[in-house]
Amino acid sequence: PKAFFDEWDRKFHFTLDVCATPENAKCPSFFTKEDDGLAQKWIGVCWMNPPYGKEISKWMRKAYESSKEGATVVCLVPSRTDTAWWHDYAMKGEITFIRGRLKFGDAKHPAPFPSAVVVFRP
Numbered sequence: 001p002k003a004f005f006d007e008w009d010r011k012f013h014f015t016l017d018v019c020a021t022p023e024n025a026k027c028p029s030f031f032t033k034e035d036d037g038l039a040q041k042w043i044g045v046c047w048m049n050p051p052y053g054k055e056i057s058k059w060m061r062k063a064y065e066s067s068k069e070g071a072t073v074v075c076l077v078p079s080r081t082d083t084a085w086w087h088d089y090a091m092k093g094e095i096t097f098i099r100g101r102l103k104f105g106d107a108k109h110p111a112p113f114p115s116a117v118v119v120f121r122p
Helices: 002-012 056-068 084-088
Strands: 045-048 072-078 094-097 115-120
Touching: 002 045, 002 072, 045 056, 056 072, 056 084, 056 115
Parallel strands: 045 072
Antiparallel strands: 072 115, 094 115
16 A cells, blocks of 8 residues: 555665566555566565565565665565465564554455555665
8 A cells, every 4th residue: 555655665765676567566666476576686675565476485485585685675564474485584574563464456345355564674
């Protein structure tokens, strides 16, 4: 959600959206599916709202590894505290649990899952 993103952007001043489409990109610089964000170098202050399916582990690993290379990566993810990716990566970052459920875009109903923001810093 725009207001949600704007709140985090005021704190971090994002320079790169690592997982976007031209229609939903949150930053002037962004990677699309065609760019394959997982194959790119993430630099600066990055925003990540990854695909929430089986690929999320790869995105969280990339976010964590990119922070070790100097990037700050702020990740909006489902709060899946029972999963391997959560324990392997999310728990290595700063976690903020989101109260309530987020409503994305023009959806009539909020997401059917809780969300969290995980921040990986250099």
